[in-house]
Amino acid sequence: MENTPISRVYQPKAPAVSGIGVVVAAFFLAWLALIFVLGARGAFIAPRGAPPLALLIGLLAPLSLFLLGYRTIRPLREFVLSADLRLIVGIQAWRWAGFGFLTLCAYGVLPGIFAWPAGLGDMAIGVTSPLVLAALLRQPDFAASKRFVAWNLSGLLDLTVAVSIGHSSRCSLPIFTELFQRLL
Amino acid sequence: MTQLPLVLVPTYLVPTFLILHLTALFQARYRGSLTHQPSHGKTRRHYAASLGWIGVSIETKLARSSERLAAVPPSA
Numbered sequence: 001m002e003n004t005p006i007s008r009v010y011q012p013k014a015p016a017v018s019g020i021g022v023v024v025a026a027f028f029l030a031w032l033a034l035i036f037v038l039g040a041r042g043a044f045i046a047p048r049g050a051p052p053l054a055l056l057i058g059l060l061a062p063l064s065l066f067l068l069g070y071r072t073i074r075p076l077r078e079f080v081l082s083a084d085l086r087l088i089v090g091i092q093a094w095r096w097a098g099f100g101f102l103t104l105c106a107y108g109v110l111p112g113i114f115a116w117p118a119g120l121g122d123m124a125i126g127v128t129s130p131l132v133l134a135a136l137l138r139q140p141d142f143a144a145s146k147r148f149v150a151w152n153l154s155g156l157l158d159l160t161v162a163v164s165i166g167h168s169s170r171c172s173l174p175i176f177t178e179l180f181q182r183l184l
Numbered sequence: 185m186t187q188l189p190l191v192l193v194p195t196y197l198v199p200t201f202l203i204l205h206l207t208a209l210f211q212a213r214y215r216g217s218l219t220h221q222p223s224h225g226k227t228r229r230h231y232a233a234s235l236g237w238i239g240v241s242i243e244t245k246l247a248r249s250s251e252r253l254a255a256v257p258p259s260a
Contacts, residue, residue, distance in 0.1 A: 032196055039191040058195030066203050070210070080207050081214050088204045095201065143208075144215040152205045152212070159198055159205075166194065 020075045031062055052167055059163060085143055086136055092155065093129040098122025114165045121158030125151075 035058065038044065044054045069076045098119045105115030132151055135142045142148055 028200070035192060035195050036188065039188045039195075044191045044195065055191075055194050058191075059199055062199040063202055066206065080210055083207055083211070085208060085211055088208050091204060092201065141215075141219065143212055144219055145212075149209060149212050152208045155205045156202065156209075159202055163194060163198055 018075075018079065020079045024076070024079065027065075056167065086133060089129055089133045089136060093126050093133075095122040095129070095155075096126030098126065114162070117165060118158075118162035121154075121162060125155045125158060 038054075038058075044052070044058065046052045046054060070080055071077075098121065101110060101115040101119030101122070104110040105112050105119070128151065132142075132148065135148075
């Protein structure tokens with residue numbers, strides 16, 4: 001009885017460790033390594049007055065690859081549709097770290113116009129993530145409900161607004177740089 | 185190297201969280217399509233059933249009328 005699954009909805013259709021899963025993990029690791037290398041070389045630093053195109057490409061490239069792969073690669077689509085939603089929702093709890101934006105704003109490092117919407121939005125998603133996870137555990141059909149969709153759309157909206165404000169005001173990079181130079 | 189932590193946020197963490205949200209939305213749509221029939225399909229079937237019922241009822245009424253007519257004795 002201990003091995004009884006919680007619900008039939010969450011039984012994965014694909015094996016837990018499939019070939020496409022390894023490819024996806026390798027992609028995320030390779031992308032992280034690339035960001036480390038390019039970031040260490042200063043490739044994301046745009047000259048003053050110029051738009052942060054490198055940052056924008058760094059943001060949009062993985063998203064575009066994901067959407068393109070989802071549309072065109074059938075195994076990837078099946079992997080996405082069979083991924084464990086409990087894990088996906090649980091990871092979002094890390095966005096409670098958006099509290100750091102408010103802390104930096106309190107110390108005058110970040111402007112309030114960026115810190116408040118980005119920080120509060122991230123914290124809202126991070127705080128409500130355990131509640132959504134509990135709802136998924138209690139009622140697996142919650143994944144197809146309007147409230148679940150609304151929660152995810154709110155998370156998307158928060159990230160979009162935060163990135164838009166950060167890029168448009170160009171506040172994040174120079175100010176964070178100054179902060180870390182002060183700390184180190 | 186001091187810029188690395190702040191570069192990671194918009195170029196790695198934000199896309200990762202966006203992809204996770206999109207994955208959840210794709211699954212929600214997929215599961216919704218499994219549990220609920222599309223409205224236009226239901227409407228078409230509803231209309232088809234309604235038309236079928238109307239056809240059957242008209243046919244039945246016509247048959248009853250013809251039976252009544254047949255049962256009525258011809259007037260002199």
